Amino acid sequence: MGAALAVSLGIVWLATNSAPAVAAFAAGLVALGGLTWVLARPKPVQQQVEYALPDWSVTVAAIDRPDCAVAITDRAGRLVCANRAFEVWFTTAHAPPRLPVDNASLERLAKAGRSGWRDGQGKADIIENESGRWSAEAQRAGRGDDYLVWTISPLSNPDPVAELVPHLDGKLGRALAAAGMAAAIVDPDGKIRAASSGFAARATGDPAALLTGQEFTAFLRQDERDQVSWAREGRRGNPLTMYYLPVRDPDAPGAVDYGTTPSLMLLVEAGVGLGGGAVEGTAAVPHLEALLGNLPLGLAMADRDGRLLFANPAFMRAAGREGEAPPVYPTDLVVQEDKGAISDAIRRFAQGPAAAGDLAVRLRTQPEDPVTLSLAGVRGLGEAAVLLSLTDSSEETRLKRQVAQATKMQAVGQLAGGVAHDFNNVLTAILGTCDLMLLRHTPGDSDYDDIQQIRANSNRAASLTRQLLAFSRQQTLRPEVLQLPDVVQDVSTLLKRLIGEKVKLSVAHDRDLGAVRADPSQLEQVIVNLVVNARDAVLAKGEIGGGKITLATRRVTAADVRAMRSAIMPQVDYTALVVEDTGTGIAPDYLGKIFEPFFTTKEQGKGTGLGLSTVYGIVKQSGGFIFADSEVGKGTKFTVYLPVHHASPEELAAKTVRAEPAAQWAGGGRVLLVEDEDMVRAVAERALTRAGYTVTAAADGDEGLAYVEQGAEFDLVLSDVVMPGMDGPAMVREIRARHPSLPVLFMSGYAEEQLRKEIDIADVHFLPKPFTVQQVTDKVGGVLAAARI
Incomplete structure (x- = not known):
């Protein structure tokens, strides 16, 4: 490749005869060769790592x-x-x-x-x-x-006894012996499990003696004065003080079972404290104080001079001094008249033979209610002393007061029902007479307005009797199956006028509310009374903006009731009515009294004290419950729980049948009127006579029965319930024996439900007092029309 490169460069030089051209050619060849080497270089093989499955x-x-x-x-x-x-x-x-x-x-x-x-x-x-x-x-x-x-x-249960035994045989035992204390662990059967060297030295004279398994009491003696000393030392031995401590896990749950728990016994010569120093008074006091300090019973100890040596917290709580330090003398806890009796009793039990007794005393914290103070002479643990026992009777006293209050409320309720019944007779006569007079006077007559005024005031008095009967739970209810939001809606317009413009009214309803069975007019009275009370509380607070009242209905299931953990309410479904305000609130001392009659926190002349008691009576008679929660300065919430009504098969069947139109009475008929009140009898007789009925009046049950026995025929018996001599139900039973199908209409000022349970007569009708002329004639016509069907 080098030779070829040289040849190539020579050829370029011969061809161009130019050095730059040759250099450029050479550089191009070098770049081309480098690129070829990079592309052709073999790539490194990536190592594959394989992980083995866990072994x-x-x-x-x-x-x-x-x-x-x-x-x-x-x-x-x-x-x-x-x-x-x-x-x-x-x-x-x-x-x-x-x-x-x-x-x-x-x-x-x-x-x-x-x-x-x-x-x-x-x-x-x-x-x-x-x-x-x-x-x-x-x-x-x-x-x-x-x-x-x-x-x-x-988790293993700790064994404090096993942990303590080696310490008692070691340095701890030697330290106790140096401090003048003999220590031993005693099993519940009285056998020694372990003993310190100091105990062995005092009991046998040999610090190394093995005492395990021997009787603890075998090393002690008791003299004629019930003083305990070492048996080895005989009569010359000094009295001993025993400190007793159950050995158990302090974090273990439950109370100490003294019959199954080993005990650590510390024995010290009388007059010597746990640290070796001298102490005054009864030597056994620290021992008893440690033993009795945490017991729930009220216990204390006094010496023979009447000084209180100690008192546990339960004793001070029972004496009405919870959290205070015990006084110097127990006589400081009682009234002046009982001080001498306690002093004499303590002296007698401290100096005489071991005995126990009770003494009735009156505490300074509750001088009206006597309590029982138990006394017992204490022997065998040092100097003689007296153990005092006082039971915390605050709960018992509270229950007694509640029973007395309930008894008083029952008596007041019976009185209110009786007064309302008699007053209803008077109002019936007044209203009936007014109606008869209005038949002879027309608007514009000089007497017409006066008669109307009398009638209006009589109706106001009738509403007061209804409140009294509501409080005594004896008013006549006409329950219907209804939806609570519908009742709230009907009365909401009236509520807005009642609370005024300064107070904001908020209304809210839950979905899927169950129907309830109650008297709608009585429920309206409950809502009005609660809202009016809330309005007064809001206005009394004087907030800028006037405050707020919340009126709501809530769905409460049986599961919600279980979560409430109420011991009063059955665990069923409820529909709740909640009235909450941002007013002044109710003090805790008053919260338990708000449903009592005639109790009010308003100024004199601004409240009768019957509002909430009326609400309570209506709610209870409707089968419901009412609770109040309040915080001073923040407001009050009243919650009314009404059980959800589940229709019976008869009611469901009745809904599927189309009701037939009620028959109309054409008028006329023979009526036997029995009423012991002359004015009521006269009004009813005149009203029925004017309506076209033939009326035979009787002053009592005997007279009415006499008419029937003489052969008189009647289409209807209209009778009072409560009468002197033979009352209405007794007379009706005699009449029904001769005429089983004769219609009967009772009139009374008592509750219809209560009367039906008491008289137990089938197919009778009721007319509540007071009634008007129109009401008595309409009712008589309705009963006769129903009898014709």
């Missing part, structure tokens, strides 16, 4: 540990490798986190697995089943982080 046998050998279970899972949750401990404890049929453990453990394992894949590691502190308890850890591993390594370690 799981090596992994199994590496993780073969007897103290814990190890398992490896892939991203699909499959078990790819496990050691022998895992196979024994859980079997290879289960892969973490799906192990044969309880549900709570499964949740913890699943959470640990998610943390392992996400963060690289996860942990489940406790997993357990019937065969054991473990802790589990999950760690992500592998070249592509494709595996989770699970390490499951068993």
Whole structure:
């Protein structure tokens, strides 16, 4: 190639005789040759790296540990490798986190697995089943982080006794002996499990004596004064103070079982403290204070001079002094009149033989309610003292007050129902007389407006009786199956006028609300009363902008009720009415009294105290529940729960049948009117006579029954329920024995539902008092028309 290159350059020189041309030609040949060499150079062969599949046998050998279970899972949750401990404890049929453990453990394992894949590691502190308890850890591993390594370690219960025994035989025991304390661990059966050198020296005279398995009490003696000393020292021995401590895991759940728990016994000569220094008073006080300090019983100890040595927190709580330091004398806790009795009792129990007794005292914190103070003489643990026991009776006192309040409310309710019944008779006479007078006067007469005024005031009085009956849950309800939003919609226009322009009213409804069965007019009264109270609370706060009232209906399922954990409400579906305001709120002291009658926080003359009690009565009589939540300064929320009404098969069948038009009564008929109130009887008689009926009036049940027995024929019996002598139901039963199909119409001021349960007579009708002339004539005509069908 070199010769050819030289020849080529010579030829170019001969042809051109030009040195630049030769140089250019030579450079071109060099460039062409270099390009040819680059293109023709052989490429290096890329080395192929092959990875071998993991050798799981090596992994199994590496993780073969007897103290814990190890398992490896892939991203699909499959078990790819496990050691022998895992196979024994859980079997290879289960892969973490799906192990044969309880549900709570499964949740913890699943959470640990998610943390392992996400963060690289996860942990489940406790997993357990019937065969054991473990802790589990999950760690992500592998070249592509494709595996989770699970390490499951068993949890063992700590044995504090086993841990304490070598210390008692070692430096701890020698340190206790140097401080003048003898220590021993005693099993529940009274046998010594381990003893310090100081205990062995005092009990036997030989510090190296082996006392394991011997009776603890065999080394002690008790004299006639119940003082304990070393048996080896006899009568010359000094009294001992014993400190008793159950040896158990302090973090273990549950209470101490003294019958199964070993005890650490520390014995110190009386008058010597735990640090070796002298102490005054009863030597056993620190021991008892440590023993009784955390008990739920109210316990304290007093010396023979009446000084209070200690009192546990439960004792101070029962005395109404929770969180305070115990006083110097227990007599400081009671009223002046009971101080002498307590002092005498303490002196008697401290100096006399061991005995116990009770004493009724009155605490300074609640002088109206006596409590029982139990006293017991303490012997055998040093100087004589008296153990005092006081039970926390605050809950019992609260329950007593609630029962007394409930009894009082029941009596007030019965009184309100009786007053309303009698008042309804008076109002019936007044309203009936006004109606009869209006038949003779026309608008424009001088007396017409006065009569209308009397009638209007009588109707206001009738609304008051309805409130009283609502409070006593004795009003006559006319329940219908309805949708709660429809009732809210009907009354919303009235509510806007009631609250005014300063207060904003917001209305919201949930979807798919269940129907409820209630009296729509009574529900309207509930809504109005709650909104009016909310308006007053908002205006009383005086906010700029007036505040806000929220009126809402909510769907509450049985699952929601279970989540509420209410012990009062049955777990069924409800439709809830919520009235919430941004007003002043209700103080916690008043929140439990707001549904009581005549209780009000408004100024005198601005509230009767019957609004919320009326609401409560209507809600309870409708089968519902009402709750109030309030925070002072932020507002109040009332929630009314009404059970969802599920139609019975009879109701569903009735909906499919087209109702026939009601028959109309042509007028006339023979009516037996029985009423003990003269004015009511006179009004009803005149009203029915004017309507074309033939009326026979009787003053009581005996007189009415006499007309029937004499052979008089009647088309209808119109009778009061409650009458002196023979009442209405008794008279009707006698009449029905002779005329089974005779229509009966009862009139009463009591609730229809209550009366139907009490009288238990079929096919009777009711007319609530007070009634107008038009109402009594229409009702009589309707009953006679229904009897004709």
